Amino acid sequence: MPTTRRERFIRSQIAWMLATALVLALLQTLTVELFFVVSLIGFLVVTELTAPFAITPQWRRRLKWLIGVGLVVFGYIVLRRVIEILPSGVL
Incomplete structure (x- = not known):
């Protein structure tokens, strides 16, 4: 049973990422940053x-690390975008 739930989780994530790539490509807005944010x-x-x-299986407990890394990368992307928007004399 745990393998079935894990497989369902993985299939759902893959389906989400494929749908994201397809929609962004159709809208002609596919960039690595946007794909990462929507996938996250x-x-x-x-x-x-x-x-x-x-009960929480061991593999789900390890997802916290992946979520943490994803949020750090998301913060970096947001910080880069804010710095791009700000005028050159502000920073």
Whole structure:
């Protein structure tokens, strides 16, 4: 049973990422940064929607590290964008 839940989680994430790439490509806005941000949002949603109620398997506990790394990269992307928007004399 745990393998089935893990496979469902992985399939859901892959489907989200493929749909993201397809929609962004159709809208002609596909960039690495935008794909990463939308994929991270999907990862967080899939993680919450597939969370078990009673017991947390070991593989799900390790997702916290992946979420942490994703949020750090997201913060870096946001910081870069803010610096690009600000006038040159501000910083």
